[in-house]
Amino acid sequence: MMSLPTLAVGLGAAGLTWWGYRLLxxxxxxxxxxxxxxxxxxDSPEAKLQSKQAxxxxxxxxxxxxxxxxxxxxxxxxxxxxxxxxxxxxETEKLAVSTFTPVDAAGVPAEWVxxxxxxxxxxxxxxxxxxxxxxxxxxKSHRVITSKLSEITNSSVLAIDYRLMPExxxxxxxxxxxxAYEWLLDNGSQGPGKAAFMLVAGDSAGxxxxxxxxxxxxxxxxxxxxxxxxxxPVTDCRFNSPSIFSNLSSDVMLKPxxxxxxxxxxxxxxxxxxxxxxxxxxxxxxxxxxxxxxNLPPTLVLASHDEILRDDGRRYVNKAVASGSKAExxxxxxxxxxxxxxxPDLPEAELAFQQISGFLDRHSR
Numbered sequence: 553m554m555s556l557p558t559l560a561v562g563l564g565a566a567g568l569t570w571w572g573y574r575l576l577x578x579x580x581x582x583x584x585x586x587x588x589x590x591x592x593x594x595d596s597p598e599a600k601l602q603s604k605q606a607x608x609x610x611x612x613x614x615x616x617x618x619x620x621x622x623x624x625x626x627x628x629x630x631x632x633x634x635x636x637x638x639x640x641x642x643e644t645e646k647l648a649v650s651t652f653t654p655v656d657a658a659g660v661p662a663e664w665v666x667x668x669x670x671x672x673x674x675x676x677x678x679x680x681x682x683x684x685x686x687x688x689x690x691x692k693s694h695r696v697i698t699s700k701l702s703e704i705t706n707s708s709v710l711a712i713d714y715r716l717m718p719e720x721x722x723x724x725x726x727x728x729x730x731x732a733y734e735w736l737l738d739n740g741s742q743g744p745g746k747a748a749f750m751l752v753a754g755d756s757a758g759x760x761x762x763x764x765x766x767x768x769x770x771x772x773x774x775x776x777x778x779x780x781x782x783x784x785p786v787t788d789c790r791f792n793s794p795s796i797f798s799n800l801s802s803d804v805m806l807k808p809x810x811x812x813x814x815x816x817x818x819x820x821x822x823x824x825x826x827x828x829x830x831x832x833x834x835x836x837x838x839x840x841x842x843x844x845x846x847n848l849p850p851t852l853v854l855a856s857h858d859e860i861l862r863d864d865g866r867r868y869v870n871k872a873v874a875s876g877s878k879a880e881x882x883x884x885x886x887x888x889x890x891x892x893x894x895x896p897d898l899p900e901a902e903l904a905f906q907q908i909s910g911f912l913d914r915h916s917r
Contacts, residue, residue: 579792584870585863589881592907599899606897610888611804633688641696641893648699657710658735660728663691665709666741667702674740675748676707679733683756683890686717686725696893697755704909705751708741722831722838729765737775750777755890759785763840763868766848779850779915781908784861784890787841789833793863802858805889841868846875850915853879854904856887878915882907
């Protein structure tokens with residue numbers, strides 16, 4: 553007769569085998585890997601040459617910026633990441649023609665970004681949620697994007713400074729986005745007043761929070777924005793998308809952060825993600841791809857074909873369309889993560905803003 557210890561080991565091994573099978577079986581979200589989306593690219597030889605030269609310079613700067621912290625722990629890397637993001641775009645920020653005015657959005661620190669001649673009646677508004685891996689970034693670090701968005705959307709932009717990890721949880725970030733959005737409905741850059749037109753936009757981690765906010769507003773019966781725009785959003789915080797592994801070598805911006813991810817077993821990766829977010833990465837409040845994507849406002853997702861988050865965006869759009877929502881996925885070749893922030897150096901950054909403007913013309917104006 554089999555001893556109890558032997559039986560326990562056998563049952564444990566069987567359990568681990570079953571668990572391993574579930575982890576390694578085909579990802580049910582793979583059905584949303586097609587179609588690929590719509591490709592956008594610059595055509596003129598001059599623009600292609602400018603892009604090529606700019607990419608060389610950008611890549612060198614990104615590698616130099618990441619070199620000092622690539623081998624540090626997350627805890628030691630965070631302050632370095634924050635400082636780098638605050639200063640990396642200081643020169644191009646000087647080219648912004650908008651005004652930047654600090655404001656308290658119902659307890660959420662923020663700033664108004666208003667381009668010259670924008671929205672004289674104070675009723676067109678856009679809330680921008682910055683990226684930075686949920687650890688870094690601020691309204692200041694993303695002024696290149698927010699200034700341009702104010703210009704092309706003819707809107708006053710409220711760029712919010714939501715609470716960051718590791719000091720706060722992901723739910724705190726979501727709460728700040730919801731609070732600021734509700735405040736924005738009743739307050740413009742010129743003072744109190746109802747919004748006639750509302751947009752929400754964000755990049756990377758901010759793209760994640762944008763998509764979470766859309767579902768939260770739908771489920772709570774809140775007023776939805778007229779449209780949403782996401783630049784290279786993270787939508788699955790379980791790190792399951794194929795491009796996280798297939799595009800690791802081509803993603804010059806996120807490679808230092810992602811290279812460790814690809815070396816960690818998935819079960820440990822999910823435990824780490826749960827610990828950092830102080831929440832379950834399978835919760836749609838953390839991973840919007842895993843939630844109900846029906847009855848959402850028109851949403852545009854832009855991503856680079858060569859970045860690790862490409863499939864996060866593509867899967868989200870394909871699932872949203874399959875759920876009956878209006879969504880579009882536009883991709884660019886050989887661009888870094890959130891490349892519109894490199895405006896005006898990259899011609900593709902200008903083209904990305906043109907894609908946003910065209911999307912809004914089709915869906916929300």
